[in-house]
Amino acid sequence: MQRYSGFSLVKHALSHHENWQRHWRNPVPKKEYDVIIVGGGGHGLATAYYLAKQHGITNVAVIEKGWLGGGNTARNTTIVRSNYLWDESAALYEHSMKLWEGLSQDLNYNVMFSQRGVLNLGHTLQDMRDIQRRVHANRLNGIDGEVVTPEQIKEIEPALDTSERARYPILGASWQPRGGVARHDAVAWGFARGADARGVDLLQQTEVTGFKIVDGKVVGVHTNRGDIGARTVGCVTAGNSGVLAKMAGFQLPVESHPLQALVSEPLKPILNTVTMSNHVHGYISQSDKGDLVIGAGIDGYLGYGQRGSFSVVEHTLQAIIEMFPMFSRVRMNRQWGGIVDTTPDACPIISKTPVQGLFFNCGWGTGGFKATPGSGNVFAWTLAHGQAHPIAAAFSIDRFRTGALIDEHGAAGVAH
Amino acid sequence: MFHIYCPYCAEYREEEEFHPKGQAHIARPADPTASSDDAWGDYLFFRDNPRGVHHELWVHAVGCRKFFNITRDTRSYAILETYRMGEQPGVTAETATLAERDIERRTSDTATIQGVPS
Numbered sequence: 001m002q003r004y005s006g007f008s009l010v011k012h013a014l015s016h017h018e019n020w021q022r023h024w025r026n027p028v029p030k031k032e033y034d035v036i037i038v039g040g041g042g043h044g045l046a047t048a049y050y051l052a053k054q055h056g057i058t059n060v061a062v063i064e065k066g067w068l069g070g071g072n073t074a075r076n077t078t079i080v081r082s083n084y085l086w087d088e089s090a091a092l093y094e095h096s097m098k099l100w101e102g103l104s105q106d107l108n109y110n111v112m113f114s115q116r117g118v119l120n121l122g123h124t125l126q127d128m129r130d131i132q133r134r135v136h137a138n139r140l141n142g143i144d145g146e147v148v149t150p151e152q153i154k155e156i157e158p159a160l161d162t163s164e165r166a167r168y169p170i171l172g173a174s175w176q177p178r179g180g181v182a183r184h185d186a187v188a189w190g191f192a193r194g195a196d197a198r199g200v201d202l203l204q205q206t207e208v209t210g211f212k213i214v215d216g217k218v219v220g221v222h223t224n225r226g227d228i229g230a231r232t233v234g235c236v237t238a239g240n241s242g243v244l245a246k247m248a249g250f251q252l253p254v255e256s257h258p259l260q261a262l263v264s265e266p267l268k269p270i271l272n273t274v275t276m277s278n279h280v281h282g283y284i285s286q287s288d289k290g291d292l293v294i295g296a297g298i299d300g301y302l303g304y305g306q307r308g309s310f311s312v313v314e315h316t317l318q319a320i321i322e323m324f325p326m327f328s329r330v331r332m333n334r335q336w337g338g339i340v341d342t343t344p345d346a347c348p349i350i351s352k353t354p355v356q357g358l359f360f361n362c363g364w365g366t367g368g369f370k371a372t373p374g375s376g377n378v379f380a381w382t383l384a385h386g387q388a389h390p391i392a393a394a395f396s397i398d399r400f401r402t403g404a405l406i407d408e409h410g411a412a413g414v415a416h
Numbered sequence: 417m418f419h420i421y422c423p424y425c426a427e428y429r430e431e432e433e434f435h436p437k438g439q440a441h442i443a444r445p446a447d448p449t450a451s452s453d454d455a456w457g458d459y460l461f462f463r464d465n466p467r468g469v470h471h472e473l474w475v476h477a478v479g480c481r482k483f484f485n486i487t488r489d490t491r492s493y494a495i496l497e498t499y500r501m502g503e504q505p506g507v508t509a510e511t512a513t514l515a516e517r518d519i520e521r522r523t524s525d526t527a528t529i530q531g532v533p534s
Contacts, residue, residue: 242464305491307491
């Protein structure tokens, strides 16, 4: 792998930048691998990267039906934070946050991780009680956070309407300074490049059409490019997880919904931080290009169409205007949808399944991007050891039968 | 945006008037206290989540406030039928034809609407 540095930039300038290597190979599938990962999004690629790097398992294929990072990895609003209420999810997302903090160096790839801070606004007395409870829980778990007043919010984000004139006046917020945003595509590409350099085969345009299961144990997958054998298979397929589970003969407690986002025309720098509001339901940040990046809520119905209802866009922009009246004349440029796999307790599933050797990492719902490195890290450990990583153990599929749910609904600011 | 036919109001109304309420035809275990953890967990949480024809419960929330069922394709979003509570679906995954599911037309619509994937 060609390393990137200031020196290499100067060196390649001398040859007019014509000799940079490709990021990854486009290999022909082998007959058999030790581990197959289904799904070449951020989480799947991160899993492959950590399998190769930390567990020395390099005979690995990532199978992707489209192109790398072309699903929800390319469609989210890139928010990274770890201020979750419950111990189990706080441990998982904070594990991820710590990996984010060294990720560009680790991957030798600039993921443009910007810790510009995340505000979760409170508009009602109950919001403020929940925020205080969550911030205290975060601090007990060693996660940074504080409760800030409207005056402090005004200093952090002057563009916000913190006056008492608002329809839903801002009473305060939780503030996580270590939160922020990252460049979503770079995360997928960085993990892909790192995995490929360690020998992982990244098979694009390869669609899994079924599993080969013998005596209750997975021995490979059927694809549109022929059968590929494997001792262990990990599925990281977000919105399509339910479809893959059905191929393997069982159900998951997930439902797939469209989730939309939109961006405005590029503006000069106006937003300092990421602002989220659960009560009026919208969240917003500004990209380095200048667009306002705005996230909406899910459509309530099931859907695989990667598009959502217009009414959701309308409600979201109402919320944004409530928070930032000065944006009322900003024009929106593009809008799109991704398919998120939501679980009943708004927490992911990182788990064994009824089929031996087949593991699922899914159910990240509306907030998977922030967990990309942590999810890949604990799932790689799980695949390498054949049992759940200590942090992942609580996220077993069994919790939907034992009742040990981790209820993060609404507990983490806005559910994205 | 859906245009939904409410089988009670006998009229097409806009999606904004309705709320989706998840998978239809889920039978509650006859004797909950005798139900095993597995059976109860399945009833509460595990769903079909099909990529294709889906029978689902909706409520006409700001209309007649009655619950009813919709059969819909989750890829094209085409609504195949709406029917009252207690009735059985007339269209299923096995009987729906490609034309009914409206996949081709809707797919080309999508291409126009979405443009270049982002």
